[in-house]
Amino acid sequence: MLILGIETSCDETAAAVVADGRVVLSNVVASQVALHAPFGGVFPELASRQHIRDITGVVSDALAAAGVAWTDLDALAVTVGPGLSGSLLVGVNAAKGMALATGLPLLGVNHLEGHLYSNWLHDGRRVRGPLDPPADPADDPPFPHLALVISGGHTDLLLVSGHGVVELLGATLDDAAGEAFDKAARMLGLGYPGGPALERAAAGGDPQAFRLPVASTASPFDFSFSGLKTAVLRLVQAADQAGLPPRTADIAASFQEAVARALVQRVRAALRSTAARALLVAGGVSANEVLRRQLRQAVEVPVLCPPLVLCTDNAAMIAAAAYWRHGARLRDGGPVAEDHGLALDVDASLSFSERGAATGGAGPG
Numbered sequence: 001m002l003i004l005g006i007e008t009s010c011d012e013t014a015a016a017v018v019a020d021g022r023v024v025l026s027n028v029v030a031s032q033v034a035l036h037a038p039f040g041g042v043f044p045e046l047a048s049r050q051h052i053r054d055i056t057g058v059v060s061d062a063l064a065a066a067g068v069a070w071t072d073l074d075a076l077a078v079t080v081g082p083g084l085s086g087s088l089l090v091g092v093n094a095a096k097g098m099a100l101a102t103g104l105p106l107l108g109v110n111h112l113e114g115h116l117y118s119n120w121l122h123d124g125r126r127v128r129g130p131l132d133p134p135a136d137p138a139d140d141p142p143f144p145h146l147a148l149v150i151s152g153g154h155t156d157l158l159l160v161s162g163h164g165v166v167e168l169l170g171a172t173l174d175d176a177a178g179e180a181f182d183k184a185a186r187m188l189g190l191g192y193p194g195g196p197a198l199e200r201a202a203a204g205g206d207p208q209a210f211r212l213p214v215a216s217t218a219s220p221f222d223f224s225f226s227g228l229k230t231a232v233l234r235l236v237q238a239a240d241q242a243g244l245p246p247r248t249a250d251i252a253a254s255f256q257e258a259v260a261r262a263l264v265q266r267v268r269a270a271l272r273s274t275a276a277r278a279l280l281v282a283g284g285v286s287a288n289e290v291l292r293r294q295l296r297q298a299v300e301v302p303v304l305c306p307p308l309v310l311c312t313d314n315a316a317m318i319a320a321a322a323y324w325r326h327g328a329r330l331r332d333g334g335p336v337a338e339d340h341g342l343a344l345d346v347d348a349s350l351s352f353s354e355r356g357a358a359t360g361g362a363g364p365g
């Protein structure tokens with residue numbers, strides 16, 4: 001089953017073709033990083049306009065790179081939220097146009113669920129050719145598993161017992177992990193985007209130089225990063241008052257170490273109180289090698305992280321999520337949604353649902 005995924009929730013215009021929810025046939029991402037860099041963050045109006053310029057070319061490139069025609073596809077999938085409304089609307093409306101023109105069903109996907117499913121893509125490091133062996137279902141992640149979604153807007157710890165059966169164990173009470181990286185990088189004058197810049201700066205520093213705080217939270221599964229951000233600010237201000245340059249590399253390394261400590265603490269607590277058989281880490285921050293290493297060292301279950309290209313926003317994960325969440329219905333040949341998905345709307349603040357509740361994700365069904 002071939003699904004074309006489309007993702008425009010923030011500042012990447014992306015399209016990808018995925019076979020059977022596991023095999024990436026193409027994965028095209030047009031990044032707007034250079035466009036937003038002068039503003040030190042994403043400028044929403046500019047993002048929407050750039051998505052409009054890029055979306056049709058990116059979709060054509062994804063089909064061409066996969067070597068498939070519209071008629072080979074079984075469905076279209078598009079991110080409906082969370083994200084920037086204007087950006088989401090471009091992707092959703094483009095996808096509706098494609099669904100109308102082709103008659104293909106259109107599936108709405110929760111971007112956060114997309115990140116979760118980036119770990120279901122086998123061998124995402126390279127694009128597969130038609131002569132490659134099929135992906136082995138034995139390599140699918142086992143249920144139940146713990147999932148840690150660490151992105152620019154979210155820090156969610158989840159217990160996943162089946163497709164669409166997701167229990168939110170904990171979340172950040174203030175800043176998201178990626179937001180903390182971006183803010184700390186800005187304070188250190190490391191530029192935009194902050195996460196990768198901070199990781200590079202930290203590589204030359206001593207993680208033990210400063211013992212930065214990891215906030216405790218009422219629930220052992222929740223996160224709080226605002227105190228850590230303030231601690232970085234104090235170190236920068238203290239250097240300034242002393243007339244010295246801040247010890248950028250040491251502060252960056254100590255900050256990264258504190259984030260790792262916070263993540264490890266919560267994950268270990270969750271592993272102790274669940275029967276999770278694996279840990280899946282996803283979202284832009286999961287690109288961080290130090291965090292990956294520390295998580296791998298700290299837990300006894302297998303730790304799955306997507307290849308770097310699938311950590312940050314992409315459409316392969318959206319196509320994969322659509323397959324795993326709606327594939328059975330597509331295979332049955334029944335209607336996947338009233339109206340073929342043409343009634344889809346965006347939801348900028350879509351999240352994983354309330355604590356303790358199973359969530360059905362976004363879109364039709």
Ligand code: KG4
Nearest residue numbers: 151152153178195196284285287288312313
């Ligand atoms: O998942 P993502 O691409 O977009 C959202 O859905 O938010 O995540 C973006 C976030 C940004 O905050 C970025 O600074 C962070 O991921 N990030 C990193 C790294 N690469 C990206 N944070 C730490 N280390 C990295 N190597």
Ligand code: ZN
Nearest residue numbers: 151284312313
């Ligand atoms: Zn994302």
